[in-house]
Amino acid sequence: MIDLLSYGAFFLSTALIFGIITLGLNLQWGLTGLFNVGIAGFFAIGAYASAILTTPEVADRIGGFGLPIAVGWLGAMALAGLAAAITGIATLRLKADYLAITTFGVAVVVQLVMLNAEALTGGPFGVAFIPRPFAGVQDQPVLFNALNLMVVAGVTLAIYLALEHLSRSPWGRVLRALREDERAAISLGKSARSYRVQAFAAGGAVMGLAGAVQAHFIGFIAPDNYLPTLTFQVWAMLMVGGSGSNRGAVLGSIVVWAIWVGSGAATAALVPGDWQARAAALQIVAIGVMLCLILLWRPQGFFGPRRGRM
Amino acid sequence: MADPVLEARNLTRRFGGVTAVDGMSLALAQGEILGLIGPNGAGKTTMFDLLAGSVVPTSGSIRLMGAEVAGEAAHKRLNRGMGRTFQIPRPFPELSLLDNMLIARQGQTGEGFWANFTAPRRIAAEERAAREKARALLELLLLARLANEPARVLSGGQRKLLELARVMMADPQVILLDEPAAGVNATLLETIIDRIRAINAQGVTFLLIEHNIDMVQRLCHRVLVMASGALLAEGTAAEVARDPRVIEAYLGGAAA
Numbered sequence: 001m002i003d004l005l006s007y008g009a010f011f012l013s014t015a016l017i018f019g020i021i022t023l024g025l026n027l028q029w030g031l032t033g034l035f036n037v038g039i040a041g042f043f044a045i046g047a048y049a050s051a052i053l054t055t056p057e058v059a060d061r062i063g064g065f066g067l068p069i070a071v072g073w074l075g076a077m078a079l080a081g082l083a084a085a086i087t088g089i090a091t092l093r094l095k096a097d098y099l100a101i102t103t104f105g106v107a108v109v110v111q112l113v114m115l116n117a118e119a120l121t122g123g124p125f126g127v128a129f130i131p132r133p134f135a136g137v138q139d140q141p142v143l144f145n146a147l148n149l150m151v152v153a154g155v156t157l158a159i160y161l162a163l164e165h166l167s168r169s170p171w172g173r174v175l176r177a178l179r180e181d182e183r184a185a186i187s188l189g190k191s192a193r194s195y196r197v198q199a200f201a202a203g204g205a206v207m208g209l210a211g212a213v214q215a216h217f218i219g220f221i222a223p224d225n226y227l228p229t230l231t232f233q234v235w236a237m238l239m240v241g242g243s244g245s246n247r248g249a250v251l252g253s254i255v256v257w258a259i260w261v262g263s264g265a266a267t268a269a270l271v272p273g274d275w276q277a278r279a280a281a282l283q284i285v286a287i288g289v290m291l292c293l294i295l296l297w298r299p300q301g302f303f304g305p306r307r308g309r310m
Numbered sequence: 311m312a313d314p315v316l317e318a319r320n321l322t323r324r325f326g327g328v329t330a331v332d333g334m335s336l337a338l339a340q341g342e343i344l345g346l347i348g349p350n351g352a353g354k355t356t357m358f359d360l361l362a363g364s365v366v367p368t369s370g371s372i373r374l375m376g377a378e379v380a381g382e383a384a385h386k387r388l389n390r391g392m393g394r395t396f397q398i399p400r401p402f403p404e405l406s407l408l409d410n411m412l413i414a415r416q417g418q419t420g421e422g423f424w425a426n427f428t429a430p431r432r433i434a435a436e437e438r439a440a441r442e443k444a445r446a447l448l449e450l451l452l453l454a455r456l457a458n459e460p461a462r463v464l465s466g467g468q469r470k471l472l473e474l475a476r477v478m479m480a481d482p483q484v485i486l487l488d489e490p491a492a493g494v495n496a497t498l499l500e501t502i503i504d505r506i507r508a509i510n511a512q513g514v515t516f517l518l519i520e521h522n523i524d525m526v527q528r529l530c531h532r533v534l535v536m537a538s539g540a541l542l543a544e545g546t547a548a549e550v551a552r553d554p555r556v557i558e559a560y561l562g563g564a565a566a
Contacts, residue, residue, distance in 0.1 A: 162427075170412070170420030170433065177402050177413045184400035187362065188414045189388035189480065190421075198423055305404070 002142055009145035011261065012254070013152040017214045019253035022237045023159050023246055024206030030244040030304075031167055032199040033179035035100040038087070039207060039234050041107030044114060044226035045083050046076035046208025047215040051127040052120070054216070061127075062120050069131055073212045080208020081201045083110075088200030092193050107231065114223040126222030130215050148217055155213055156250065159206055163246050166202075175199055229284065233260065236287050240294050242304025251302060259286055313376070315340050315515050316392065316484050321360055321370035330356040332539035333370070338484060343506070343516040345530035345547065347523075349560050353539040354519050355397070358488055361517070362394045363387050375483065389416045393477035394486040397519075399469035401461035401476075408457045410472060411444035412437070414479035444479060451475040451505060467498035474505065484515045491522040503529060523551070535559070 021043055028034040050072030052063035067075075083106075091102050114121045121127065132138070134147040166172050174195055177185040182192050215221045233256065241252020263286035271279040294301060314337035323331045331353045338344050348354050359365035361372060363384030372380040374390050387393070393414075402410050418440070419425050420433035448454045451471040456463070464472060470490055477485055490506070491499055499522075506529060510516060520526050526533060527547040535543040535550050537559040543550050550556050 166423075166426060169426040170418045170437070171423055171426055173405075173409055173413055174421055176405060176409075180402035180404055181400045183364070184396070184402065185413065186364070186385045187388070187394050187396070187400075188476070189385050189416050190413070191383070191385050202423065 006141045006145045009149040013149045015254045015257040016152045016156045019250040020210035022249040022253045024203040026249040028203035032175040036103045037100045038103035038107035039231040040226045041110035042080045042204045042207040043211040046080040046211030049079040050076040050212030051130045076208045076212035077205040081205030084204020085201035088197040128220045132219045242301025245303040248303030317373045319371045342531045345526045345533040348536035352536040391483040393482040395473040397488040399473045403462035414476045415440045447475045467494040487518045491525045
């Protein structure tokens with residue numbers, strides 16, 4: 001029972017961290033129509049930025065500034081937001097699939113930097129000893145996991161409320177107008193370039209914050225945490241929850257993460273030992289099937305606004 | 311002409327080897343309705359895009375309210391007092407009519423990212439005022455009962471009305487209308503003509519591209535005829551209709 005509670009809190013924390021990333025993507029895609037396939041890259045930048053700012057000093061790596069966790073979070077948002085703004089400026093003239101290819105390239109670059117800039121990122125071994133909130137009660141797993149869940153849930157709620165406020169604001173209205181018809185929005189006095197960069201930066205900052213929250217939740221990060229699979233998972237979460245809905249972004253994350261974890265547990269239990277490695281691919285298949293079903297029967301997702309045909 | 315609100319001088323635009331607009335000049339006096347007509351391929355639409363800023367001129371100057379704007383980004387035109395509509399209307403289909411209208415308001419505090427966290431009261435007050443104005447304009451253009459519907463439900467003619475209402479949200483001094491009569495039924499056309507007259511009576515200046523000669527005759531104080539990218543004739547609608555060069559151009563002479 002205790003184990004189950006503890007696991008439940010752990011599961012929800014992980015799912016809500018995905019929820020934060022998905023909220024960031026919903027700002028970029030659901031609201032503004034920017035096709036970002038480099039999610040893992042911005043998530044990673046946030047995680048590393050916060051790790052480098054908050055870990056204790058080490059001999060063979062730059063950083064280890066030992067700053068408070070909150071400073072790490074702010075730094076993560078700032079750096080990931082900046083990286084996203086630069087990506088936005090560099091891709092101003094690109095639309096749809098071309099934009100997607102370029103953002104994917106950004107994620108690959110981030111991945112390569114993580115692996116090779118050993119003096120900054122620790123290379124393939126990553127960064128360890130990242131301070132965890134409430135580390136003092138780490139020996140009481142239920143309490144520790146519950147407190148961490150509260151932190152993650154608090155951050156998710158704050159981001160959710162901020163994004164709801166923004167999407168209802170005149171600022172959000174301009175983003176929706178740009179999504180619908182960029183040329184008309186320009187004729188009505190809106191700078192498409194400026195708002196695209198703003199949406200990129202704000203979404204990237206949210207993804208970076210999620211990266212930082214996860215880094216401190218786990219206490220250890222390595223380049224393997226930031227593979228393109230993560231980008232795919234987050235897109236599936238937004239599609240299932242309903243693109244354009246912040247509520248859908250969070251709930252879609254929980255549903256898809258449950259399917260991911262559930263299909264992982266099922267294959268571990270049902271598939272014989274020497275087939276386990278290959279069966280792991282079934283997790284991705286399960287998400288893919290889920291995505292197909294949603295697109296067939298409820299293309300707007302669970303909570304997405306219903307769209308008419310144009 | 312005393313201080314035109316919009317003035318183009320020697321505007322030229324080349325696309326590769328084609329000169330779409332070739333040294334065209336025009337001036338709009340405050341309060342007039344100027345028509346711009348010409349056969350297909352005469353360069354009217356390019357001229358219109360040059361004035362609106364969505365196409366950059368190869369050479370020449372454009373002065374709007376006395377300021378040189380030829381090299382300026384298109385999105386700055388409306389704040390300087392000049393709005394446009396599109397030949398095929400471009401409403402924001404998934405946004406309500408009201409939101410379509412509110413987008414067009416200029417100088418909104420709430421369009422800044424941080425202001426939404428630092429100045430919520432001021433934004434709420436501005437929104438209230440803008441909503442009131444939007445409802446009044448929707449009323450004027452017979453769309454008030456659809457205010458909360460998404461714009462995709464509108465018919466072609468209603469979309470033209472919405473575009474006119476939307477651009478009025480910015481209190482423009484000049485409006486460029488791109489074929490407001492195209493694809494509109496006769497009853498709605500009368501409404502559009504009537505509303506353009508009413509808005510013009512408030513002092514708003516219009517430049518109108520139109521193929522519907524009846525509408526041009528009824529609305530325009532003065533007409534310019536373009537052919538092969540340049541000015542061919544100028545005068546009242548009746549005068550240019552009698553001009554042999556204009557008849558020649560419309561009957562295919564321009565292509566020969």
